[in-house]
Amino acid sequence: MQHHILELIYLVGSLGFIMGLKMLSHPETARKGNLVAAGGMTLSILGTLLFYKEEVPIMIYGLILVAMAIGTIAGWVAAKKVKMTAMPQMVSIFNGMGGACAMLIGLIEFPKFLGADESLGLLTVLGSMVIGSVSFAGSVIAWAKLNGNMKKEIRLPKYNILNTAVMIIVLLLVGLIVTGQIDDPAIVYTTCGIALLYGIMLVIPIGGADMPVVISLLNSFTGMAAAFAGFLYANKIMLTGGILVGSAGTILTVVMCKAMNRSLTSVIFGAFGGGGASSAAGSGDKSVRDISISDTAVLLNYSKKVIIVPGYGLAVAQAQHVIHELETILVDRGVDVKYAIHPVAGRMPGHMNVLLAESNVDYEKLVEMEHINPEFATTDVVLVIGANDVVNPAAKTDPGSPIYGMPILDVENAQNVIVNKRSMSAGYAGIDNDLFYKPKTSMLFGNAKQVLTDLVTELKSMN
Amino acid sequence: MKGKIFESQISNHQFQISNKMTDFITFISTHIDMVYVLILSIFVGVEVIGKVPSVLHTPLMSGANAIHGVIIIGAIIVMLNAGVDNIPALVLGFIAVILGTLNVVGGFVVTDRMLEMFKKKTKN
Numbered sequence: 001m002q003h004h005i006l007e008l009i010y011l012v013g014s015l016g017f018i019m020g021l022k023m024l025s026h027p028e029t030a031r032k033g034n035l036v037a038a039g040g041m042t043l044s045i046l047g048t049l050l051f052y053k054e055e056v057p058i059m060i061y062g063l064i065l066v067a068m069a070i071g072t073i074a075g076w077v078a079a080k081k082v083k084m085t086a087m088p089q090m091v092s093i094f095n096g097m098g099g100a101c102a103m104l105i106g107l108i109e110f111p112k113f114l115g116a117d118e119s120l121g122l123l124t125v126l127g128s129m130v131i132g133s134v135s136f137a138g139s140v141i142a143w144a145k146l147n148g149n150m151k152k153e154i155r156l157p158k159y160n161i162l163n164t165a166v167m168i169i170v171l172l173l174v175g176l177i178v179t180g181q182i183d184d185p186a187i188v189y190t191t192c193g194i195a196l197l198y199g200i201m202l203v204i205p206i207g208g209a210d211m212p213v214v215i216s217l218l219n220s221f222t223g224m225a226a227a228f229a230g231f232l233y234a235n236k237i238m239l240t241g242g243i244l245v246g247s248a249g250t251i252l253t254v255v256m257c258k259a260m261n262r263s264l265t266s267v268i269f270g271a272f273g274g275g276g277a278s279s280a281a282g283s284g285d286k287s288v289r290d291i292s293i294s295d296t297a298v299l300l301n302y303s304k305k306v307i308i309v310p311g312y313g314l315a316v317a318q319a320q321h322v323i324h325e326l327e328t329i330l331v332d333r334g335v336d337v338k339y340a341i342h343p344v345a346g347r348m349p350g351h352m353n354v355l356l357a358e359s360n361v362d363y364e365k366l367v368e369m370e371h372i373n374p375e376f377a378t379t380d381v382v383l384v385i386g387a388n389d390v391v392n393p394a395a396k397t398d399p400g401s402p403i404y405g406m407p408i409l410d411v412e413n414a415q416n417v418i419v420n421k422r423s424m425s426a427g428y429a430g431i432d433n434d435l436f437y438k439p440k441t442s443m444l445f446g447n448a449k450q451v452l453t454d455l456v457t458e459l460k461s462m463n
Numbered sequence: 464m465k466g467k468i469f470e471s472q473i474s475n476h477q478f479q480i481s482n483k484m485t486d487f488i489t490f491i492s493t494h495i496d497m498v499y500v501l502i503l504s505i506f507v508g509v510e511v512i513g514k515v516p517s518v519l520h521t522p523l524m525s526g527a528n529a530i531h532g533v534i535i536i537g538a539i540i541v542m543l544n545a546g547v548d549n550i551p552a553l554v555l556g557f558i559a560v561i562l563g564t565l566n567v568v569g570g571f572v573v574t575d576r577m578l579e580m581f582k583k584k585t586k587n
Contacts, residue, residue, distance in 0.1 A: 017530055017533075018507055018511060020526070020530070021508075021511045021512070021523075021526065021527065021530070022511045024519070024522065024523050024526045024574075025511065025512055025513065025514075025515040025519060025523055026519075027516065027518065027519060030519060030522060030523075030578045031575065031578035031579065033526070034522075034526050034529075034571060034574045034575055034578055035575070037526060037529065037530055037571070038529070038571040041529070041530070041532065041533065041567055041571070044533065044536060045535065045536060045539070045567075048536050048539050048540065048543075049539060052539070052540060052543055053543045053544070056543050057547050059547060060542055060543065060545065060547065060553070063542065063553065063556075063557055064539055064542050064543075064560055066557075067557045067558075067560035067561045067564065068560060068561075068564045070561050070564070071560065071561040071562070071563065071564025071565045071567075071568060072564055072568045074561075074565055074569075075564060075565040075566075075567070075568035075569030075570075075572065076568055076569070076572055078565075078569055079568070079569045079570075079572035079573040079576065080572060080576070082573070084576075087521070087525075087573065087577065088521070090569070090573055091521075091524065091525045091528055091570075091573060094528055094529075094532075094565060094566050094569040094570045094573070095528050095531075095566070097562040097563070097565040097566040097569070098528070098531050098532050098534050098562070098563065098566035100559075100562045101534045101535065101537075101538055101559045101560075101562040101563040101566065102534050102537070104538070104555050104556070104558060104559040104562070105534070105537045105538060105541055105559055107555060108541050108545075108551075108552050108555050108556060108559075109541065119486060120486065120487065120490045128537075132534075212520075212521075212524075215524065216524050219524055219527060219528050219531070220527075222528075222531045222534070223527070223530075223531040225531075225534065226531045226533055226534040226537070227501070229534055229537040230497075230533075230537070231494070231497060231501075232537070233537060233540055234494065234497060235536060235537070235540070236497070236500055237533060237536060238533050238534065238536050238537055239497060239500050239501060239504065240500060240504050241530050241531060241533030242531060242533065242534070243500075243501055243504035243505055243508060244504055244507060244508040244511070244527075244530065245508070245527045245528075245530050245531040246505075246508065246531075247504070247505045247506075247507075247508030247509050248508040248509070248511060248512045248527055249508075249524070249527050251508070251509050251512045252512060252515075252520065252523060252524055252527070255512075255515070255517075255520070256520060259517050259520075341518075343517045348520065348521045348524075350517060350518045350519055350520045350521035350522065351521050353518045354521060354522075354577050354580055357580035358580045366518075368516075368517065368518070
């Protein structure tokens, strides 16, 4: 009877996951969708605790509850405290925790199957362990990269071949263990170690700009690891949950790649952000034009239409509230103000929307790239705040550029372009930006928050 | 004499292969409902994501991230099945439950925080 109840609970839980994911993909229902999925999860966890097995020693229940309490408090506090700008690395580290969990399950369960001539049982255990390990190690590296602890891409010589070789070794070992050729536990531990190494090697050569894609990919990896574990326990909720994330995550990864005009293979095997030697050379004779705060304020004040292009620099400087203040002042004076949101503005697709939403910027004012691009021609001033690669014309004109082919915001069509940057240093892709040298472009150097605050003061004093 | 041994080795090998095949078929048919769930879930996952606006990519990834935290159920099962004296399984299981809970709770809370902001702005 208990098992039947549990199966029913799992059915409801799976429905929660599916409905939740479906609702998450529409703006109006997204928040409810998240709650629905969380409800399905809570129900399934409680059901497992209550109905999975009878006569479990009370001490074990105690241990489980203590562990869950620790995880809940730590997860809750971390998730509530994290700054919005640090959101991507938070997602990455939570993903890594799931991967580590799958790895541990594999490590605990494999001795039951090893040497017992249970090939398919072994396959599910090792699947969970290996994929979990890769996801765990990779996520930690992705976290360190996004967090700024690991700034440079580390490229071992011939890293593509090396990585592929390591992957083949892992697969080979798994194959040998599964077919019963090897039944030494030490080899299983070694396989786990090599899988961890592979996770590290997979992510270290990838540039920060591609990190969202990597996180999404590792996310679907963890989903697959969960699905393997689901097969292991013949547990349907783990299977549906895992596979849903596995397939949805893969699609999401592909969609993200498309938004950045990159293919998945070029993210993993091709390098991004290292070279750029082709166009960077010969910039010595180019000069940029400075503009002062007061000139900018005048220009903005007498414009009819202003488009703001926010980038990661804005997020880092925590200037999202000031930009909203600036926008409000301009709107009060009859200026038409919009924000141009590049699909990968910030560090992740949609990241900039979240940041601006946090400071109460109106939803209608955030315009996606394909809708805003035709509007630049009729715009008086474009204010680029801490964005670089997403407005780099080299993406259109220079086939040698590493970002060639990436869709960009056509800011150069506007009457005036004012670029706020801290310095002339290159953007995330590590390449020079021709936009800064165009006659229509003026540079407004300084920390985004400081500059915007000064602009607001200046504008206020003008009336 | 030599040839005979060789022949018997071959037939033994063939037997092993066919044995593996039967294993495989038995495994599939005893888990047939799981296999159906697997295949259908793949399509549901693809279908559900469908056309998602890029604004929602990050929250959606984060939400999916929380859902694969379902791995925690495996960790709980490990602990429920472990005997009181199976210290290694209990220790590793304990850590696994902590990690799984972190994934679930952290994942859903972070997603909610992201989406909370979307709601605020539609009100304004």
